[in-house]
Amino acid sequence: MKFCATLSFAILLLTTAAARAAEPLAVVTTTADVAAIVKAIGGERVAVESIAKGYQDPHFVEAKPSFIRVVNRARILFNVGLELEIGWLPLLIQGARNPSMIVVDLSSGIAVLEKPTGPVSRAQGDVHPLGNPHYWLDPRNGVIMARRVAQELKNLAAADGALFDQNLKNFESEIATKRKRWEEQMAPFRGAQLVTYHKEWEYLMNWLGLGVAGYVEDKPGIPATPRHLEELVQTMQQKKIKALLASHYTNPNVPKAVADKTGAKLVMLASSVGGEENIKNYPDLFESIVGKLSAALK
Amino acid sequence: MVSILPKPFLCGVLAICLLVPALSHAQDNVIEALRRQMGEMQATMQKMAERLEQLEKERTAAAANVNPPAEPQPVVASAPSSGKGTLNSFNPAISVNGLFGGGYSTNPAFTQRWYDPNFHNGFNFQEAEFQFTADVDPYWKANFILAVDRAGKVDIEEGYVTSEQLPYDLLPRDTGLKLGKFYAGFGKHNLLHTHQFPFINRPLISQAVFGDEGLKEPGMGVSYLLPSPWFSELTFQGMAGENDGLFRNGADSKRRGAYLGHWKNFFDLSDSTTVELGNSYIAGRNSDAGHRLSQAIGLDLTMKWRPLQQSTERALIWQNEYIYFNRERERDPSSRGGGLYSSLQYQFARNWWVQGRYDLLGVPKLDDGRKNRWTTLLALVPSEFSALRLQHSYTTQTHGKSVNEILLQMNFTIGSHPAHQY
DSSP states (O other): OHHHHHHHHHHHHHHHHHHHHHSOEEEEESSHHHHHHHHHHHGGGEEEEESSOTTSOGGGOOBOHHHHHHHHHOSEEEEOOTTTTTTTHHHHHHHHTOTTOEEEETTTTSOOSOOOOSOOOGGGOSOOTTOOOOGGGSHHHHHHHHHHHHHHHHHHOGGGHHHHHHHHHHHHHHHHHHHHHHHHHHGGGTTOEEEESSTTOHHHHHHHTOEEEEESSSBTTBOOOHHHHHHHHHHHHHTTOOEEEEETTSOSHHHHHHHHHHTOEEEEEOOSTTSSTTOOSHHHHHHHHHHHHHHHHO | OGGGSOHHHHHHHHHHHHHHHHHHHHHHHHHHHHHHHHHHHHHHHHHHHHHHHHHHHHHHHHHHTOOOOOOOOOOOOOSOOOTTOSGGGGSOEEEEEEEEEEEEESOGGGSOTTSOTTOOSEEEEEEEEEEEEEEOSSSOEEEEEEEEETTOOEEEEEEEEEESOOGGGOSOTTEEEEEEEEEOOOTTGGGOOGGGOSSSSOOHHHHHHHOTTOSEEEEEEEEEEOOSSSEEEEEEEEEOOOOTTTTOOOTTOOSOOEEEEEEEEEEESSSSEEEEEEEEEEEEEOSSTTOOEEEEEEEEEEEEEOOGGGTTTOEEEEEEEEEEEEEOOSSSOOEEEEEEEEEEEEEEETTEEEEEEEEEEEEEEETTEEEEEEEEEEEEEEETTEEEEEEEEEEEESSSOOEEEEEEEEEEEEESOOOOBO
16 A cells, blocks of 8 residues: 555656656746747747737836746746846846846847947936847847857756757758848848837847938837928938838827928838737848838839 | 368268268168167067066965866947946936825815925925835835925835745745835735826825725735636735724734735737726724724726737726725724715827716715815826826715816936836
C-alpha cells in the first residue's frame, strides 16, 4: 500500500515536471512589435502577450490592473526602453509582485538617434532625454532586437536553444532578403524630403535615406499652433514636399488639412505590428510601409 | 670707395665671406648629426620606457591573476552620458506639484477648508507637494510626499517603503508589503493626493467620515494577488487609528489601533472598457470613554472607457462610492450614517474635460441631517503636467441655507515624470 502511494506520488511528480517542461515560456512585451519578434524567435515554445495593442499609441498606455496580472504570470518581460514606457511600465512591474521575472531592455545594443546633447526641458514638449525610442522602425534594428531576444530565451530555456537559433537564422535571412527588395523599391526616392506628424519616423528615414523637412507637431506631443502650421505650409510649398506621414493612431484632421493646402499626399502609416489588420508580423510592417511610401512618392 | 681700401684687406674680406658659409655649413652638419643622434637616443629611451611599463603591467597582472581584456562590447545606449557622473543617479526622482486657486462662496462658513477658514473669498495658494521616490536597495522602494500649506506648515502626507521581495524569500510570491505612513486603502478616493482629486474638493461623505485630510496613518499592510482568472487583490492594513474623523483619538488615548481590509476586483469588458468593483472595511477603537468601536464599510464601482485608437482624445469615467460608518458611544446613541457620490468625467477633446458629480450625505441620516451637492467642472489640460479647472457647486442642507460656490484651480507639476495610476 505504502509502496503504491509512493509510486503514484512519484508518477504524479514526474508528470507535473514533464508538463512544466512542455509548458511554453510565459513572455510579456510592452509593444506589439517586440511581441512579433519574440514570436518569430520563440515559435511554439513561448506564449507571448503584448501590453500595448498594435493600433494604440505606445506613449499613452494605461496601467490597467489586468496588465498587472499578465506581468505577474510572466517569466520574462521585453521592453523598448529609452523611456517610451515610463508613464505606465513601472507601475505594472511594481504591482505585479513577481520579483523573479527578468526584465530586458532591448534598446541596449541599438545606435540611438537624437540623443539630446544640450539640456532638455519640458518646454520642448515630450522630449525623450535618452534619445528617440522609435528604433524598431528600422529593420536592421529589428535584427539586433531578435538576436538579443534569442539570447535571453536561450538563457531561460536552454533545451530549446537549437530551435531559437534556427528561428533566429530564418528571421535574419528573411529580413536580409526582404530588406534588399525594400531598399531597391525605395532607391529612386533617396534624398527625397518629407514632412511627418510626430518625431517617430527618424529611424525609417535614416534607413531609407529620406529627409525630414518638418513636423506637423510644433514640439513632440504638443499640438501645433496656427502660426507653426502656416510656416509649415509655406516650407512644404517651397520645397514641393510630396508626402506627409502620420502614424495610424494620429487624429488625421490637422495633418489632412495641411496636406490638402499644400497638395502633398497624407500617408497614414502603421508604426506597429497590428496597426493594420494585414500586418501580422514584423516583416509585414515594412511591406506595408514601403508599399505605401513608394506609391505616395511616385 | 673701392680705391680707398687696400687690396689685401679686400682679399681678406672676400676670403672670409667665402669661408664663413663653408664653415657654417660644416657646423650645420655637425649639429644635424648631433640632433639625429639625440632623436635616436630619445626614441630608444621611449622604447625602453614603454617596455618597462609593459613589464610592470605584466608583472601586476600576473600577480593579481587578472583576466584578459573582454571582447569589445556592442554600442550600449544605456544611461545618459552626462558629465554629472554616477553619483546623481542615486538621487531620488523628485517632482513638485503646485495648487493655486481662487474661490467665491455665498456662505463662507460652510466653505470647505481647501482654503483657510478665515480666508473667505479670493485667491489662495492651496498647497505645494514635494515627492521623492527612489529604490532603497534591491528590496525596498521608498516614497516621500511632503505637503506645505499656505501657512508654511509642512506635513508628511506619506512616507513609506514598499517591497515585493525580501532576503531568504521571506515575502511569498504575489505578495506586496508596505510600511510607513500612507493613505489607507479604503475605497477609491481616499488613496488620492489633493492634486490627483478628480474634482477640486473631496466628496462630502469622504470628508464626513475621515475629515479634511483623509485617512492617512502610520501602519503596515500586505496585499495579495489572488490566483483568479481576473485581477483580484486582497489588502490588509494595520494602523495607528489616530484619524480625527473616524476615531476621534487624542494624544491621551491609550488604546489605539485600527484594522482595514480591502478587496479589489477588475474586469476588462473590452480593450477600451473596464469595470472595477471594490469593498472595504475598517474598524478601530475610538476615544469615547469606554473605548468603543468605530467602523466603516465602503463599496466602490468604477467604469472607464477609452477607445485605444483615440487614446489621447476621448475618455469617459463613471465612478461611484458608498460609505457607511458607525461611531459607537458609551452612553448616547451612536453617531452613524452614510453617504455616496457618483461622478462622470468626459474628455471631449485632446485638452478638454467636462465633469459632473452628485454628492448625497445622509443615507441613512446623520446627526445633522442631510446634504445634497451638485458639482460641475470644466478643465483645460494643456499637457499631463498642467491643468486649469473651473468648478461650480450647489449644496442644499437640512439645517441651513443653500450654498453656491465657484472655485478656480491651477494644478501644475515639475520634475520627474510620474507614472499614472489607472
